[in-house]
Amino acid sequence: MNYFLFLNHPKGEEIYKISLEKEKLIRRYFDSINTLECEILIKGKKYDAVIDYQIFGKLCNFDCFNCVDDCCADSPSLLQENTKKFLKNNFEEFNKITKNCDIGEELGYSKEELKNELEKEDERNIISEIEEETEMCFYAYRNEDRKTLCSIHSMCLNKTMSQEEIWQYKPLVCSLWPMEIFIEEGSSKIYITLPDDFTNSFTIENYYEIPCINIEISESAIFRKKNPNGFDEKKYVPFIEAYKTTISSIFGEKIYELIKHKLGL
Ligand code: SF4
Ligand code: SF4
Incomplete structure (x- = not known):
């Protein structure tokens, strides 16, 4: 089982x-x-x-939105192809929300290296390092109230997607x-x-x-x-x-x- x-x-x-x-x-x-x-x-x-x-x-x-528990502590799933494509097409917005690209650069990796790893996901060296540094899932972020939220979900909401559409992208x-x-x-x-x-x-x-x-x-x-x-x-x-x-x-x-x-x- x-x-x-x-x-x-x-x-x-x-x-x-x-x-x-x-x-x-x-x-x-x-x-x-x-x-x-x-x-x-x-x-x-x-x-x-x-x-x-x-x-x-x-x-x-x-x-x-009223919870300060440490939800989304690490990535529980590799991404589906459509989600990878969605992130690739909205990479600037993804970085603005999560700061992951900036963090990657601080750790010595270029934007292209991070993008490549995200696209293939056969290795997760940079992603894992960023998760360790930030102590949260690579796709998570903290809003101004320090609540942990999901960037994939937020980006879908920013595009006014319905719940049904959001489920197509979230793991x-x-x-x-x-x-x-x-x-x-x-x-x-x-x-x-x-x-x-x-x-x-x-x-x-x-x-x-x-x-x-x-x-x-x-x-x-x-x-x-x-x-x-x-x-x-x-x-x-x-x-x-x-x-x-x-x-x-x-x-x-x-x-x-x-x-x-x-x-x-
Ligand atoms: S953030 Fe996580 S633990 Fe908190 S209410 Fe939401 S699902 Fe539950
Ligand atoms: S909901 Fe989003 S941030 Fe949370 S674990 Fe899943 S992918 Fe990561």
Whole structure:
């Protein structure tokens, strides 16, 4: 079994391969819960999905503009060809937002060297060095309020693209985060869930540290000291509603409706 959303991770197998111990836990978990089984089309490819639908009723509040957590700490995916082309065609804007080209030059690399590496991505020496120096994903940046944002997303918004269009450019793992998908090796069978206090021993993300999917964290004094605003308790809604557009655009509206129906919402 592999972590489906991390199959394109720059570090490869080291990240996407699931240990046998975790695989056992995943199988045991999915055998013990009620699931929704259906066919899902993701980026034009059909998968047989087993969905942990009850977890889509979990309360969430993706209050990113009021969050100072270190999201987007490193690149979770190599880029698709259309995204590389998009960055190449908007390289000046990309540099203006992220300062990556300027940082590259400070580190001794020319703009052309960085552009070449970005285009091929067979080696990620400059990109990795910039990520290490800045302690964030190569495509991330901080706005004037010190919030970490995604330059790919921001550039799409600057071009007034719709959410559906944005999903064509952002890495799939970033669009679906924090959803977790496991895939059987050499098969089209996938298992879909979310990190939570029962499953986080086998999901990549740690539920206990993420305020947007853990309402209790957002109420803690430690969290409040770092994040004085936002994360209003009343604004937590079921994940299926918070991710309505994402789920409808990426998995199709039928899947959104099916999960919602199973949840009785
Ligand atoms: S931790 Fe959650 S709320 Fe904070 S920036 Fe990341 S996705 Fe947004
Ligand atoms: S959302 Fe953007 S900035 Fe964040 S990890 Fe993904 S590509 Fe990087």
